[in-house]
Amino acid sequence: MDNSDAERPSKIILAKWTDRFIAWLIDFIIISSITTMLIFALFGISYYDIEEDIFWAESIHYIPTSIIFFLYWIILEYKTGQTIGKKILNLKITDTDGLNPSLKSIIISSFGKSFLLPIDVILGWILTNDRRQRIFNKLGDTIIVKIDESKNTQDIRFIKD
Template sequence: MNESNSDTSSKIVLAKWTDRFFAWLIDFIIISSISTAIIFASLGSINYEFEEDSFWMENIQYIPTSVLFFVYWTILEYKTGQTIGKKIMNLKIVNIDGRKPNLKGIMISSFGKAFLLPIDVILGWFLTNEKRQRIFNKLGDTLIVKIKEINDISDVKYLKD
């Protein structure tokens, strides 16, 4: 017999833009550091003085770093719903119903963050809805929510199968 807590609610608490920004900043610092170390190890140095018409040289760090971000967000958010930054900020990515999102939705959301974040955020702010979604969150049917903290250990109930 399975008992349920009558106080349990089906409310979804949307994450604040500031919490989302700090989660992103934590992830950005981690992945940028890793990317810089990889490029440094691969090329022997990081030289930011490029020739004026060398498009590929100017983007030598942007492209692999964006790919690394995309892979990082896709894998962690699909497997656990959280990146390191989201875990620290107590956030999670979910689908519109508050359940685990599908891989396609995660990939769409991750693509926007990894490759088009400024456009994605700015358009998201101007075209935002009550769900605080970036454009690519809308396209992927995903939300960023605040995970409810257990404030009082006496509220925890243990049930057996």
């Protein structure tokens, strides 16, 4: 997305870690439900009855689920800046200037939370900075902001044709 015509916001409200977690949890429940239904549809219930090879069953579920998460975050965050969870909590991903991030930045940020989230978050907390970034947010030069709800509709006038 081109940021050349966009104005840098005068105030950026960083999202709380708890709000970010709740947004992620909403997304996790949605995508996990979808991938579980897909796995059941493709492999049947016997897929989960394999007791002697649980590691294989968990691994085979982790890989496609992570890929679907990765694509989900890339598509929604690049197109709108928000996933379903972020939209519910009025959060948005931006670059560190508060503008729309590049596709490359979204890909980097999404990779961390799709494949390495525990490491990404823990290192982000340990090496935290004033922008509340996970490690892959920092690498992608992105932040998660709270959208000021009052600005969303305050200046809009609806006129009938």
